Amino acid sequence: MTGINRRELGLGLGAATLSAALGGRAAAAQAPGTGPGTAAASAKDALSFPADFLWGCATASYQIEGAVKEDGRGETVWDAYARTPGKIADGSNGDVACDSYHRYAEDIALLKALGVKAYRFSVAWSRIFPSGSGKPNQKGLDYYNRLIDGLLAAGIEPHMTLFHWDLPTGLKGGWQSRDTALAFADYAGFMAGKTSDRVKHFMTVNELRCFTDLAYWNGNKAPALRLPMDQVNQVRHHGVLAHGLGVQAIRAQAKAGTQVGLADNATIFVPAIETPEHIDATRKAMREENAMFLTAIMEGRYIDSYLAAQGKDAPKVQAGDMAAIGSALDFVSLNVYTANTVRAADTPGGYEILPHLANSPRMASPWLNVSPEALYWSIRLVSELWKPRKLYISENGCSADDPVAKDGKVYDADRVMYLRNYITHMHRAAREGYPIAGYFLWSLMDNFEWEDGYTKLFGIHHVDFKTQKRTPKLSADWYRELIRTNRLV
Numbered sequence: 001m002t003g004i005n006r007r008e009l010g011l012g013l014g015a016a017t018l019s020a021a022l023g024g025r026a027a028a029a030q031a032p033g034t035g036p037g038t039a040a041a042s043a044k045d046a047l048s049f050p051a052d053f054l055w056g057c058a059t060a061s062y063q064i065e066g067a068v069k070e071d072g073r074g075e076t077v078w079d080a081y082a083r084t085p086g087k088i089a090d091g092s093n094g095d096v097a098c099d100s101y102h103r104y105a106e107d108i109a110l111l112k113a114l115g116v117k118a119y120r121f122s123v124a125w126s127r128i129f130p131s132g133s134g135k136p137n138q139k140g141l142d143y144y145n146r147l148i149d150g151l152l153a154a155g156i157e158p159h160m161t162l163f164h165w166d167l168p169t170g171l172k173g174g175w176q177s178r179d180t181a182l183a184f185a186d187y188a189g190f191m192a193g194k195t196s197d198r199v200k201h202f203m204t205v206n207e208l209r210c211f212t213d214l215a216y217w218n219g220n221k222a223p224a225l226r227l228p229m230d231q232v233n234q235v236r237h238h239g240v241l242a243h244g245l246g247v248q249a250i251r252a253q254a255k256a257g258t259q260v261g262l263a264d265n266a267t268i269f270v271p272a273i274e275t276p277e278h279i280d281a282t283r284k285a286m287r288e289e290n291a292m293f294l295t296a297i298m299e300g301r302y303i304d305s306y307l308a309a310q311g312k313d314a315p316k317v318q319a320g321d322m323a324a325i326g327s328a329l330d331f332v333s334l335n336v337y338t339a340n341t342v343r344a345a346d347t348p349g350g351y352e353i354l355p356h357l358a359n360s361p362r363m364a365s366p367w368l369n370v371s372p373e374a375l376y377w378s379i380r381l382v383s384e385l386w387k388p389r390k391l392y393i394s395e396n397g398c399s400a401d402d403p404v405a406k407d408g409k410v411y412d413a414d415r416v417m418y419l420r421n422y423i424t425h426m427h428r429a430a431r432e433g434y435p436i437a438g439y440f441l442w443s444l445m446d447n448f449e450w451e452d453g454y455t456k457l458f459g460i461h462h463v464d465f466k467t468q469k470r471t472p473k474l475s476a477d478w479y480r481e482l483i484r485t486n487r488l489v
């Protein structure tokens with residue numbers, strides 16, 4: 001060691017600290033594997049993602065496609081809802097949106113320029129079956145064939161979601177009717193039969209809670225009803241049943257090697273403090289608060305606490321329903337935006353969900369409380385509770401203020417901050433060995449944000465809705481670099 005004795009320095013330090021203290025000259029003389037270069041290299045490795053980690057972007061049909069009256073597309077509940085005065089914040093709708101129906105090739109080019117390996121998009125059910133069932137519409141299928149083929153030609157894996165809320169109005173009773181679940185299965189099987197020669201990942205439904213509770217109970221998503229609890233529970237049951245029957249239909253029609261899952265927005269909980277008692281309480285909250293959706297799907301039953309809480313309002317279940325709902329999945333995908341903090345309650349085995357406070361950090365959407373740990377705990381708790389074969393984050397991202405600078409660019413440093421923090425926590429889950437296989441950023445581009453219209457934008461590409469020009473925001477530059485290096489940046 002170039003004449004300096006480690007003991008003489010009085011350092012009881014680890015190799016990295018010691019090398020830093022000694023500087024380059026001493027480091028050069030050190031044994032291989034202990035110098036600063038090596039320390040930096042291993043720190044670099046510690047920030048890397050697995051080589052086959054799947055980076056992607058996500059969108060959904062009604063939010064980007066436009067062309068709502070083209071090529072035989074049937075009407076959906078969102079077309080009808082957006083036309084109702086006063087329902088959408090800016091009075092807008094998805095009639096044109098990002099016009100991706102016509103500009104899909106341009107959007108594939110955006111994906112390619114980002115370097116993503118996968119694209120999650122949804123199929124508009126009413127382009128395939130204009131009234132929800134009956135005779136298929138070839139022109140609708142042709143569109144998705146063009147999209148799939150274009151993605152594959154660009155080296156991007158298509159991940160197809162079959163239902164992202166744009167329910168055909170031709171399905172009488174909507175999700176109140178059990179027949180809608182059966183019609184969904186027929187449609188899902190049809191799409192698998194037609195596209196699984198090229199599409200290897202199918203997600204049945206997107207965000208059960210949003211198209212059931214928020215649409216039939218809270219009344220702020222189409223069709224915006226406020227039903228009594230027994231009917232809400234039945235709607236929820238039809239939602240999970242559609243998923244389960246859809247899985248079975250896809251399996252029956254798809255080519256070998258096709259993987260099936262769903263994209264759910266389970267309510268996510270994080271422990272207030274990382275101690276066994278708070279973690280146990282959080283795991284319990286995760287299972288019980290998602291009893292009507294993900295828990296039912298992963299366990300093939302409604303757990304006792306849910307049935308007891310609902311009493312006479314519990315869903316009416318037919319023979320075979322729960323087995324279908326609990327169909328084994330190839331993967332589980334989670335849409336993760338926010339979380340609630342849980343602490344172990346004072347009563348043994350109980351949990352308390354702490355409220356979000358007025359000044360907790362939020363992004364532009366008032367519901368979007370910043371909770372980066374959600375991306376670790378969602379993966380860990382779902383893994384511990386149900387041991388899925390594989391997990392994806394099917395959505396994560398945020399709305400932001402997004403002012404356009406003088407040079408025409410959006411410098412969304414706040415979105416970069418949000419993404420970097422969330423992805424850091426996902427990295428922890430990967431490092432600890434949980435089976436997280438990929439991540440889809442919501443969203444590729446600014447789009448129609450449901451009841452918020454175009455007032456809340458989630459894109460990493462800015463869209464000028466007058467000209468349809470797409471421009472990468474700072475966050476797109478950041479994501480491109482993350483993908484290129486495959487490590488936290």
Ligand code: NOJ
Binds near residue numbers: 063206335442458
């Ligand atoms: C989840 C939904 O799937 C998506 O449609 C929506 O735009 C994002 N959350 C942001 O709210």
